[in-house]
Amino acid sequence: MSDKSNAPELAFDRQAAPEKRKNESIADWLGCQIVSGVFAAGEAIPKEMDFLAQTGISRGAYREALRRLAGKGMLVTRTRSGTRVTPHEQWSLLDPDVVRWSFKSGTPPDWYIRALYEMRAMIEPPAAAFAAERRTEEDLQLFRDALHAMRYCDITEDSWHTADANFHRAILISSHNPVLLSLAAGITAAVAHTTAFRYRDMSNPHTRNPVEEHAAVFERIENRDPVGARRLMTELVDTALLDSKGTTVFDLGLPTLKV
Amino acid sequence: MSDKSNAPELAFDRQAAPEKRKNESIADWLGCQIVSGVFAAGEAIPKEMDFLAQTGISRGAYREALRRLAGKGMLVTRTRSGTRVTPHEQWSLLDPDVVRWSFKSGTPPDWYIRALYEMRAMIEPPAAAFAAERRTEEDLQLFRDALHAMRYCDITEDSWHTADANFHRAILISSHNPVLLSLAAGITAAVAHTTAFRYRDMSNPHTRNPVEEHAAVFERIENRDPVGARRLMTELVDTALLDSKGTTVFDLGLPTLKV
DNA sequence: GAATCCGGATATGTCGGACAAATCGAACGC
């Protein structure tokens, strides 16, 4: 039987987020439990009636929460077999919720942070090139607001990471590619959390001034210089990756742009 | 009132896919209606009780379908206000279902096909570079199988598009980046449908032999040549874009790799 | 007469129970 895996303490705290919808609270709680490994891949999810009995939540709300998680590829349900946690290879790892849960539940795995940086290194430089070609005047204001906020905040504050994420979101918006925009929520979440993780203590030496790096990218976008924007954006992401892990994307064989 | 927008014909065909789960059938049907513009953005979705009365489907099943669509960002629900269709800027445009619905319901909008190609042009070349660095022997077999199938099928057949999609999926798998892999389903769906759309009639002249283009990319990946793999992959996607729309990504200001 | 406040109407959110379908395992029969 699954007596030992059977929830010794289903400490589902209803007060954690009282303002949200109930099924969202459950999904949040369950998502955190899964990404932190409390419910390992294979066959762990509490049975519907078990959860019902232990928490007092109705079956419908629990099922809606399961549907949310299943929509992100983290669960599969089969009649009789129960609901299983899928291996993380099948998760929507760029989903904003998955990113948030992963960083909220302590330290995410190394491979995940690494993969998020690599994804940024793939997407953000060409996105900056598109932005340089297509940005409008309204787009430029988004950059200016974000840069202004970054200049007047300390890098360890949450407000700085918010401004940082807004800057990178401005790039995706300015690219005027709808598909890219649909990934913006996940990418900006990755930016905010990986950056916060990078500067989680002030002893980490930052060899360059992050604000000026961003400002340089903005200058190229403002001047409609796609080649320069792409090159500076590549440097920016590579610097972040170097700061965080000690190797750049270039070291992994992804050739940087020679212009 | 909403008398005219109120479903003159809710022709929901229950026989369309009898083997699938009921809520999946509803989600499929509703998704097709939305992407094809039958339910425009703003405020169109039939009210729960209306749908209930006209189709005989239970409220729970309908709600589960709505939850699926809401998970893809295509719907927002608010108490009393009803359920609205969101503008397509907020949809998960790289979701496999959204891609499938868009191409199943006639001709998708130009901007969508264009955006999908641009996304491929951003992601696939660096993914090929990673694949050249990290591919294993088992990975290579995936390429060989796909290439073999492509050689022995006609380009207008569905089996050819399947093989094509398998080849591109093999690249994403061989990149050994979990986040990239989590986008594989959507990207391969985009590959399969855009390619099928490109070769929808045989009169379309293909200036190059697609199979040999793919084989050349495979050769670079097999020989662990990331720079060459990236360059050939860029050419492959640009060729497809040129064939389909008359302009390449380069024309749009995204600089191609100079090596 | 106009602004504000209150209550009813309406649509979604939540709940509890019941039955159907699918599937795994064990007992049974050949």
Add this chain to the structure above:
DNA sequence: GCGTTCGATTTGTCCGACATATCCGGATTC
């Protein structure tokens, strides 16, 4: 010994009721 069938278990579907949030319209008040 092997295949079959029956039963138990878990999710899937449906129903009916109430709770909650929001919008609209009328009544009240200044």
